Amino acid sequence: MSDNLREELQHKNEETLRSVNAKDFNLPEELHVYHSLYPLDIRQEKSVKVFGYPSWVYKSTCSVDGRVYSLRRIEGFRLTNEVAMSTIENWRKIRHANIVSIREAFTTKAFGDHSLVFVYDYHPLSQTLFDKHFSSTQMSAQFHSNISESVLWSYIVQLASTLKTIHSSNLAARMIEPTKILLTSKNRSVN
Template identity: 45%
Template structure:
């Protein structure tokens, strides 16, 4: 099982999101030898298999900000009926909750003050609050994930800090997609499993607004109903009007059906900032990859040299004796690795090694 961030003495409790006891495991698939994350729903009996229509739709979604659902199956391997969701495994990932909402002092601004006490100092950017550029980076990624999900006719339903994974510095992935579609599948939906998706999609936008507001306040207490006005005042003072308007649009009940595309004008040119950052990161990764390609080429040369040189078990075999080409390779090996300083001490000269190996690979007629 993957270790949780709770203490070992904590009793197993039902998930506040799914209403069932859940566990996570890292497992290796015997077919492709790749690691996957298995989320087990304890004690769940799958009564209606027609919900698998939605699972098949989720399997088809491939997006850079969504943890891909690979398979859903039932099992009794845990001594009780369980439902297991298999997702791609992302090593080193942590939830948005643990990254940004793990400080117990962050809620101090919103906690009710006692008689005779005054409000604490107003949080500011870079002094208790997140930088606005980071919040917009998260908004672009989360809205992009929602756009893909809604376009496919589905709803996220897990837009929550405990279900958003962060890998690296700012890379987000929405986790646990498709779980609610199976757990809350209603038999009355037999004819049309997608009947309530429009309603769930509207709820996704409200959930996105709550996540953005919580990030702007750097506190989950800010999204509580009694603190909304205070939270919006904090956003107004510290952040741009675009961020404030985006939060208000997502959280305010509209008289019409809304779409995630409606917030694109509010994101505006900030989208290009994220695009530039992604392309610059891609350039860095490609440069590192090119270096590893060269390293792999040189390693294959060394592997061949090491396989041929110094084979005493073949001394009596004329084809393996060190008198022909193999003797030249032995001399080359000594020339490659047995460098010495002017004082005669052994010396590691990496530039000499790499230069000679490249000349050997290219067939340079140098003597």
């Protein structure tokens, strides 16, 4: 194994094992079958731009299988129709290299409000497309160096393949938002 690959895997493992005291961040000790919540949001402001509700992302460990998952919490969302949760089953069936697999969804009051939580596979050391290419710190660093054509084509091909898979499953990707597209490794994106 090359030294670079060994180092990358070690950093990913360290990131997976990172933890915080839940009380310091006002997080619940347990959430459904998940524990050891760790906030992943770089930006701490509550953004309602994408979902219409504030949303937060956490890393968490499942007490059933011991694996680490990513939890997206939609804050203040009150589920009025249980039939809406059946759509999650259609999304769970999708298996594609560029789509982060959803595992389940549930509602909770553990945060002191009505929240909807989506459980996804966790990809350590990922960053969003927005953070990589459009954040204020990256904009100043990349002002004179444009994104190369090969990188753009890589993103376009991966997004087109993702949309084709979603549409062939009779589902819709109602938005393509750079803050919700993950870059998991060199030029590999997952939605």
